[in-house]
Amino acid sequence: MTPKRPARGWLDGDQQRTWLAYIRLQLRLTYEINRQLQAEHDLSMPDYDVLTALSVAPASCLTITALATNIGWERSRLSHHARRMAERGLVSLDPAQRDRRVTEVSLAPRGRHALEAAAPGHVDLIHDLFFDGLPAELQAPLGAALEHIYENVLTRGTLPRPL
Template sequence: MSEPRWLDAVQQRHWRAYVDGSVRLTEIMDRDLKTKHGLSISEYEILVRLSEAPDRRLRMAELAAHASQSRSRLSHTCNRLEAKGLVVRGSCPNDKRGVYAHLTDEGFAVLDRAARDHVETVRTFFIDVITPEELDAIGSAFTKVVERIAQAG
């Protein structure tokens, strides 16, 4: 068995800052969305993805990939969104096994209100505390991370 490729002190410091910062930022976004709009961050992400899709609908499998959720977790989240009247699910006309998730008009209205607060949270705790160069570096780095994960999966 080979020796692990341990992180040096600088890598370890940056890695821990990333983990701590991303967890705390996600907690703040989740708390704010729940408090102000009754949505979890995962519910919000589904509404965003559906709002950006043609006809505000996506196949569940495609939505799971876009929303970074397992199909099982997505199904539970969509159950909650359906109960709130924000999403409806229906069968695909061309594929009897396929299921679409569709953003309702009420779901779009809830998302519109939530997005106004959410963007302020993102600005306050992320965009406004880093430089444009740091933002470019983060965007570039995480594009590479996503690509590596896609290649591995």
């Protein structure tokens, strides 16, 4: 039995180099951001993602489904995580006014305070680790490339498009 090959062939040298560079960067940045948020603010990166998404939502409130879609999580993962965040007083979970079967997640005052306290250090870390390593002339092309890739993932991926 011959091993199965990808439909469009293996990655060429440049593609493999680019993909592995992205994976290394994504894993290391996630580690560093999570470590800094945990150490300085007792927040995880997923906590920060939820708080940030709620902070920019109308009335700082979204349904579980809308919030999951906006941050690119499965609904069940968000539901479990939001419950843990609610136990810590960062968010509140309540039945929606229009449909009591639907759960809404709202940014609690404690969550807003935690986000506001964590944001300056988080932004400083992003400057230090990401933008300080990116030559100014590459910032716009990298941003454009990432936006194109994100749009392709939204078009061809399985999660619904964010609202």
